[in-house]
Amino acid sequence: MGRKKQQNFWLRMAMVIAASFVMAFTIKSFARPGGIFSGGFNGISLLIIACFEQFAGISPPFALVNYKLNLIPLYISFRYLGRRLTALTVVCVLLVGLLPDVMPAVPITQDPLLVAVFGGIFNGAGISLCLLANASSGGTDIIALFMGEIKGRDCWNAVFLLNVVVLSIAGLLFGWDKALYSIIFQFVSTQVIHALHKRYQRHTLWIITEHPEEIYQMIAEVTNHDATLFKGIGCYKRQERKMLYSILSADELKPVCARIRAIDPKAFINIQRTEMLNGRFYQRPTD
Numbered sequence: 558m559g560r561k562k563q564q565n566f567w568l569r570m571a572m573v574i575a576a577s578f579v580m581a582f583t584i585k586s587f588a589r590p591g592g593i594f595s596g597g598f599n600g601i602s603l604l605i606i607a608c609f610e611q612f613a614g615i616s617p618p619f620a621l622v623n624y625k626l627n628l629i630p631l632y633i634s635f636r637y638l639g640r641r642l643t644a645l646t647v648v649c650v651l652l653v654g655l656l657p658d659v660m661p662a663v664p665i666t667q668d669p670l671l672v673a674v675f676g677g678i679f680n681g682a683g684i685s686l687c688l689l690a691n692a693s694s695g696g697t698d699i700i701a702l703f704m705g706e707i708k709g710r711d712c713w714n715a716v717f718l719l720n721v722v723v724l725s726i727a728g729l730l731f732g733w734d735k736a737l738y739s740i741i742f743q744f745v746s747t748q749v750i751h752a753l754h755k756r757y758q759r760h761t762l763w764i765i766t767e768h769p770e771e772i773y774q775m776i777a778e779v780t781n782h783d784a785t786l787f788k789g790i791g792c793y794k795r796q797e798r799k800m801l802y803s804i805l806s807a808d809e810l811k812p813v814c815a816r817i818r819a820i821d822p823k824a825f826i827n828i829q830r831t832e833m834l835n836g837r838f839y840q841r842p843t844d
Contacts, residue, residue: 566641572690573645574652579683580694581656582663584619587676588742589657590664592735594727595680596720596743598626598696599653604727611731620654630699637703639842645692646699653694669734673741680742681749688754709840711757717747755807759831759838762810764801764817766824772801775816780809781839804831804838 584599594600594607602623610616627650635643666672687694693702697716704712720743728736766772773784784803791798805813810828817824 569641569645569690569692570648572686573649573692576683576686576690576692576694577649577652577656579679579686580649580653581660583676583679583683584653584657585660586663586665587672587679590662591667591669591672591676591738593669593672593676593742594724594735594739595676596724596739596746597694597698597716598623598630599694600720600739600743601626601696601723604723604730607727607731619657623654624650627695630696633703634693634699638699638706642692645690646687646695649687649692650695669738670741673738674745677742677745678749681746682753684746685750685753688750688756705757706840709757709834709838711751711754713747713750713754717743758807759804759834760807760810761829761831762801762803762805762813763827763829764803764824765798765826766801766817766821767799768821768824769799769801771820772817772824775820776801776803776805776813779813779816780805781841782809804834806840 580599584595584603587593588595588599588603594603602619605622606617606619631643631647631650634646665675684694684698687698688702693699697719700719701712701716704715721740724736724739724743727739764772769786773786776782776784782803782805784801787800787802789798789800790796814826814828817826
C-alpha cells in the first residue's frame with residue numbers, strides 16, 4: 558500500500574471510529590432509554606434482546622447478538638464490495654456492538670417523539686459518516702450498498718421498507734406506540750442519509766466555455782466521465798459559442814467546478830439535478 562493510500566486508509570479509520578461512537582451514543586442515550594428499536598441490524602439486535610427479556614427472563618449482551626447477525630452481511634461485503642471496506646466495516650460492527658454495553662447511560666430526554674426525531678438524526682449522521690469513509694455500519698447498510706452497486710442508484714428507501722416490516726413485528730410483540738415511534742426514528746435516519754450520502758445522486762453540467770478541450774480533459778482525468786461538445790450561436794452577440802455537456806456524481810461536482818474556474822474564470826456553468834439515468838455511467842469502485 559502506497560504512502561498516500563495508507564494515509565487515506567487511516568483517515569477513513571478515524572472517521573469510522575468517530576461514527577461508531579455516534580451510533581453507540583444513539584443506542585445508549587436515545588434508543589434504549591426511550592424503548593426505541595433503531596432499525597437495521599442494531600434494531601433487530603435490540604428486538605431480539607427485548608424478546609429474551611420478555612419471554613425468557615434473560616438479557617443477552619448486545620455485542621453477542623449483533624456480531625452473530627452481521628456474519629452473513631460481512632461475507633457479502635468481503636465478496637462483492639472490497640477488502641478495505643469490509644475491514645473498516647468490521648471495526649465499526651465491533652465497536653458499535655461493544656460500546657453500548659460499556660458506555661455510561663446518559664439519557665437526553667424522556668419524550669418519545671424527541672427521542673425518535675433526534676435519535677434518528679444522530680443515527681443517520683453516524684451512518685453517513687461511515688459511508689463518507691467508504692465503509693458501512695454493517696447489517697442492512699451492507700445490503701443497501703450491495704443493491705446500489707448492482708442497480709446504480711440509491712436503495713435506502715428499500716431498506717427503510719424492510720425496517721418497517723421488522724418494526725411492525727416489534728409492534729405486534731411489544732405494543733404499537735414503541736413501534737410507531739421507532740418507524741419515525743428510522744424515517745428521520747433515512748432522510749438524513751439521503752441528504753448526506755451523495756454517491757448515487759447525479760447532476761448534469763452544461764458548460765459554455767472558450768476552452769472546451771482543456772475542460773474535457775480535466776473532467777476525463779478527475780472523474781473518468783465523458784462529455785459531448787455542442788457548437789452554436791449566442792443570441793445576444795451573434796458569436797459562435799462552445800458548450801460541453803456531461804453528467805457527474807454529486808460528490809464530484811465541487812472539485813470539478815473549482816477546476817473549471819481555474820481553467821476558464823469566465824465559463825458559464827449550469828448544473829441540473831438528474832432524476833433518472835438510463836445507460837452506461839461510470840461509477841467509482843467502493844474500495
